[in-house]
Amino acid sequence: MSLLEVKNLVVEFTGRRGTLRALDGVSFAIAPGEILGIVGESGAGKSLTGASIIGLLEPPGHIADGEVILNGQRIDNLTSDEMRSIRGRKIGAIFQDPLSSLNPLFSIGQQIIETIQAHIPMTHAQARQRAIGLLEDTGIPAAEERIDHYPHQFSGGMRQRVVIALALAAQPELIVADEPTTALDVSIQAQIIGLLKNICHEKGAAVMLITHDMGVIAETCDRVAVMYAGRIVEIGSVQQVINQPQHPYTTGLMASIPDMEIERDRLNQIDGAMPRLNAIPTGCAFNPRCSQVLKKCSQSKPELKAVQGFPQTQVACWLQDNHTGDA
Amino acid sequence: MSNSTESLTSSKSSLIVADDLAKFFDVSAPWLSRVIERKPRQILKAVDGVSFAIEKGTTLALVGESGCGKSTIARLLVGLYTPTRGKFSFDGQDAHTIFKSDNAKALRRRIQMIFQDPYASLNPRWTVESIVGEPLREHQLVTNVNELQSQVTTLLESVGLSSQDLSKYPHQFSGGQRQRISIARALATAPEFLVCDEPTSALDVSVQAQVLNIMKDLQRARGLTYLFISHNLAVVRHVSDKVGVMYLGQIVELADKHALFGNPQHPYTRMLLDAIPQLKKTGHSRTPVQGEVPNPLHPPSGCSFHPRCPLAWERCKTERPSLLNLKGIQIACHAVEEGRH
Numbered sequence: 205m206s207l208l209e210v211k212n213l214v215v216e217f218t219g220r221r222g223t224l225r226a227l228d229g230v231s232f233a234i235a236p237g238e239i240l241g242i243v244g245e246s247g248a249g250k251s252l253t254g255a256s257i258i259g260l261l262e263p264p265g266h267i268a269d270g271e272v273i274l275n276g277q278r279i280d281n282l283t284s285d286e287m288r289s290i291r292g293r294k295i296g297a298i299f300q301d302p303l304s305s306l307n308p309l310f311s312i313g314q315q316i317i318e319t320i321q322a323h324i325p326m327t328h329a330q331a332r333q334r335a336i337g338l339l340e341d342t343g344i345p346a347a348e349e350r351i352d353h354y355p356h357q358f359s360g361g362m363r364q365r366v367v368i369a370l371a372l373a374a375q376p377e378l379i380v381a382d383e384p385t386t387a388l389d390v391s392i393q394a395q396i397i398g399l400l401k402n403i404c405h406e407k408g409a410a411v412m413l414i415t416h417d418m419g420v421i422a423e424t425c426d427r428v429a430v431m432y433a434g435r436i437v438e439i440g441s442v443q444q445v446i447n448q449p450q451h452p453y454t455t456g457l458m459a460s461i462p463d464m465e466i467e468r469d470r471l472n473q474i475d476g477a478m479p480r481l482n483a484i485p486t487g488c489a490f491n492p493r494c495s496q497v498l499k500k501c502s503q504s505k506p507e508l509k510a511v512q513g514f515p516q517t518q519v520a521c522w523l524q525d526n527h528t529g530d531a
Numbered sequence: 532m533s534n535s536t537e538s539l540t541s542s543k544s545s546l547i548v549a550d551d552l553a554k555f556f557d558v559s560a561p562w563l564s565r566v567i568e569r570k571p572r573q574i575l576k577a578v579d580g581v582s583f584a585i586e587k588g589t590t591l592a593l594v595g596e597s598g599c600g601k602s603t604i605a606r607l608l609v610g611l612y613t614p615t616r617g618k619f620s621f622d623g624q625d626a627h628t629i630f631k632s633d634n635a636k637a638l639r640r641r642i643q644m645i646f647q648d649p650y651a652s653l654n655p656r657w658t659v660e661s662i663v664g665e666p667l668r669e670h671q672l673v674t675n676v677n678e679l680q681s682q683v684t685t686l687l688e689s690v691g692l693s694s695q696d697l698s699k700y701p702h703q704f705s706g707g708q709r710q711r712i713s714i715a716r717a718l719a720t721a722p723e724f725l726v727c728d729e730p731t732s733a734l735d736v737s738v739q740a741q742v743l744n745i746m747k748d749l750q751r752a753r754g755l756t757y758l759f760i761s762h763n764l765a766v767v768r769h770v771s772d773k774v775g776v777m778y779l780g781q782i783v784e785l786a787d788k789h790a791l792f793g794n795p796q797h798p799y800t801r802m803l804l805d806a807i808p809q810l811k812k813t814g815h816s817r818t819p820v821q822g823e824v825p826n827p828l829h830p831p832s833g834c835s836f837h838p839r840c841p842l843a844w845e846r847c848k849t850e851r852p853s854l855l856n857l858k859g860i861q862i863a864c865h866a867v868e869e870g871r872h
Binding site for chain 1 (some may be wrong): 596597705706707708735736737738739740741743744747762763764765766768769792802803805806807808809810823824
């Protein structure tokens with residue numbers, strides 16, 4: 205039984221010049237306690253997927269089709285009041301910039317206590333104790349003293365710890381983390397990733413980790429979904445996607461990352477750039493950049509299909525049909 | 532420090548030599564507040580005594596975390612800042628004396644810069660032709676419009692764009708294409724030295740690969756010398772010949788690329804290398820590094836890395852290590868000097 209199930213999610217932006225389809229039939233599931241990575245380049249629709257799940261799509265963006273199911277309950281069609289009681293209680297969120305996720309006018313204690321009391325019936329003193337416990341869990345030294353400090357008194361890494369404590373305040377079952385380490389230096393990044401991984405494991409929360417950094421995915425996630433132009437092109441276990449990518453886009457993406465171990469004179473590059481929303485090619489959106497393009501690719505869209513030999517993997521690519529045909 | 536720089540300056544083929552370069556910023560409160568609250572002046576030592584040399588046709592990369600002074604060095608080298616102390620010589624001449632003299636323009640033509648954010652560094656109301664052509668007009672390198680157009684076209688072609696792009700505006704291009712336009716602009720005056728301040732950190736990986744490949748091709752074709760600033764060690768390993776690791780305004784280790792990545796000596800360099808996520812080791816946790824970069828307004832005494840260093844002892848807390856030539860590399864660390872690592 206999956207904790208979260210996203211079925212054929214379509215997000216559209218309606219404007220004066222017509223409708224742009226930003227997410228085009230995204231489907232995936234997250235099991236309880238699992239860490240699923242969502243990876244892709246800017247504009248692939250990673251953050252929109254996260255925002256649709258936590259119900260924070262900015263108008264004119266709206267869910268045009270599909271379902272989001274949390275614990276068997278549909279949550280994509282709830283009113284904003286109903287959604288508010290789920291957000292925080294059942295789904296926690298961590299965003300990229302820790303400074304703009306915290307209110308500068310309140311101490312971090314006030315913010316965490318408010319969140320706890322909004323979701324769990326507790327006295328102020330109990331909530332404060334719990335807040336101190338959460339700050340200690342996230343590795344903030346001298347939590348009892350630091351709880352009365354304001355966000356500007358914390359460094360970037362410490363602020364991100366506070367945001368994680370805030371996301372965990374009401375013991376949610378799912379945490380949506382959108383680029384949680386992108387604004388941090390590499391030495392701090394390792395601390396935060398380790399913390400996120402351990403604390404979610406301890407508290408049994410599932411994580412949807414959105415990032416563009418394959419390295420972070422490699423060390424954190426159980427499974428990963430690769431997105432391109434509003435669709436998932438490949439989803440599978442982290443080992444398989446990194447070591448034996450099946451989709452030509454994933455293969456190209458992996459080869460273009462400079463490697464610390466192997467020295468190459470030139471990096472492999474994927475020519476061109478991701479299409480804009482108003483100019484998505486027909487058929488497979490990757491076909492103009494693909495080195496193995498077939499006639500079929502510019503005519504119809506490939507759907508996610510199981511891959512022979514990789515039971516956990518699904519790939520949306522017409523080449524897969526050829527492989528099975530050969531075998 | 533003087534020993535190390537002497538050995539560097541003696542090398543004849545060095546195009547760029549920085550000697551004890553420093554830049555301090557006065558970040559004091561306004562005069563009246565200082566008088567009323569009896570606060571002293573506050574000086575931020577962004578770059579504090581940095582020496583290096585770059586040989587012609589090679590790339591020196593500077594790496595370090597935010598606030599370590601990488602970008603200040605970039606701005607010092609292109610003359611956007613005047614150094615508080617020390618000097619920087621370009622092709623044997625003291626660059627900052629020339630920047631103040633009447634010959635400044637001739638020197639500026641030979642040193643150009645590529646900035647981090649291609650969305651902010653191109654004027655949105657200018658066409659690509661005006662953007663790339665501006666340095667040509669400014670330095671009077673062309674005499675008429677036809678010549679300008681043909682030169683701009685050549686420049687655009689060298690970075691993989693075409694003459695059809697001449698009349699387009701920056702918003703019609705993607706991030707990677709914009710960064711190629713800024714490279715074309717930097718190349719317009721046929722410079723010898725390019726300062727690249729995080730040129731690919733705003734780009735996606737597949738596009739980053741395109742830009743890094745173009746930069747490498749251009750270096751080979753034109754014999755360019757690069758100062759490449761980045762926080763991404765994998766990118767640095769790909770592009771550089773020598774690497775300098777910076778921490779709080781100082782270079783702590785300066786070595787050949789193979790020596791630095793193969794056998795890092797300074798505890799901070801080792802920490803940075805350990806902190807890189809490894810693609811091939813899925814599920815492998817990094818050794819978390821303790822602590823954070825200290826506030827540069829109040830740097831720790833002695834070696835500024837000592838509060839985070841596993842090898843620190845009494846001497847490190849009181850005495851600042853200087854950059855020494857040890858084992859064929861340059862390093863500022865008491866532990867390495869004493870053989871305690």
